[in-house]
Amino acid sequence: MYISAQKAAQIDALLMGDHYAFSLEQLMELAGLSVAHAAADYIRQQWQHAPPRVVVACGPGNNGGDGLVAARHLHHLGFHTCIWYPSGARSALFTALLTQARALRIGVHHTAEQVALRRCDVVLDAIFGFSFDGAAGVRQPYRRMIESINDSAAPVICVDVPSGWHVERGDVHEVAIRNARALVSLTAPKLCARRFEQRGGAHYVGGRFVPPSLCEALDFDVVRYERERVITRIA
Ligand SMILES: NC(=O)C1=CN([C@@H]2O[C@H](COP(=O)(O)OP(=O)(O)OC[C@H]3O[C@@H](n4cnc5c(N)ncnc54)[C@H](O)[C@@H]3O)[C@@H](O)[C@H]2O)[C@H](O)CC1
Ligand SMILES: [K+]
Numbered sequence: 729m730y731i732s733a734q735k736a737a738q739i740d741a742l743l744m745g746d747h748y749a750f751s752l753e754q755l756m757e758l759a760g761l762s763v764a765h766a767a768a769d770y771i772r773q774q775w776q777h778a779p780p781r782v783v784v785a786c787g788p789g790n791n792g793g794d795g796l797v798a799a800r801h802l803h804h805l806g807f808h809t810c811i812w813y814p815s816g817a818r819s820a821l822f823t824a825l826l827t828q829a830r831a832l833r834i835g836v837h838h839t840a841e842q843v844a845l846r847r848c849d850v851v852l853d854a855i856f857g858f859s860f861d862g863a864a865g866v867r868q869p870y871r872r873m874i875e876s877i878n879d880s881a882a883p884v885i886c887v888d889v890p891s892g893w894h895v896e897r898g899d900v901h902e903v904a905i906r907n908a909r910a911l912v913s914l915t916a917p918k919l920c921a922r923r924f925e926q927r928g929g930a931h932y933v934g935g936r937f938v939p940p941s942l943c944e945a946l947d948f949d950v951v952r953y954e955r956e957r958v959i960t961r962i963a
Pocket of ligand 1: 739740752756759856857859860861862863
């Protein structure tokens with residue numbers, strides 16, 4: 729069930745290829761919806777009385793896009809949410825996601841100072857996913873972003889991969905998210921999720937839309953989902 733970075737990229741390419749014809753918009757919406765449901769489930773178990781502010785930290789790629797979608801769904805689920813997005817939108821899709829968030833009065837910030845992260849916040853880490861390459865370290869402004877999340881000691885819920893972790897080998901780099909409490913794997917857990925589970929973190933999987941023929945073609949399994957749920961907790 730645990731897959732390599734290469735297989736994760738192959739799954740995405742096949743989903744968006746001629747045979748299955750999903751659009752990136754569709755996949756991101758499904759991913760972000762699953763992330764919001766998993767984050768809400770985790771937060772409601774941990775903070776029964778005073779739900780925290782959720783700071784959604786978004787990186788420059790599609791993992792960041794999942795974060796932008798999740799921020800909107802978390803708002804609809806009743807959470808106080810803000811977005812931390814240093815790169816700004818780089819395509820019409822991301823511009824639309826920001827417009828949708830702003831229309832809900834979700835704050836969109838560029839710097840750590842504007843976000844003013846506090847220990848009582850929860851961070852949704854959507855900085856890097858399965859395309860992270862840590863061989864030459866983390867480039868700015870994301871190095872600073874990860875360091876200030878670590879300095880805040882706020883608990884972190886990670887989208888697909890804890891940012892800065894090696895997608896397969898886990899927490900082996902100098903700059904990486906340290907206070908990861910929960911992980912939401914998308915479609916199938918990446919190999920680093922094994923290390924995450926060994927540390928006792930809560931592990932959810934989302935993405936209840938993958939055609940069985942695609943699993944067969946690429947030789948991987950998906951988790952079982954109960955009733956009408958879009959996420960399942962596996963650890
Ligand atoms: N199948 C699904 O369920 C879907 C999952 N999705 C999410 O997409 C990400 C993968 O997205 P991708 O755009 O390929 O890459 P990332 O977001 O992981 O990051 C690429 C981004 O980061 C920059 N970068 C890479 N290494 C570094 C570094 N060392 N320092 C600084 N910056 C770095 C790179 O230049 C790019 O800009 C997956 O994990 C899911 O979360 C999709 O939503 C589609 C469906
Ligand atoms: K992440």
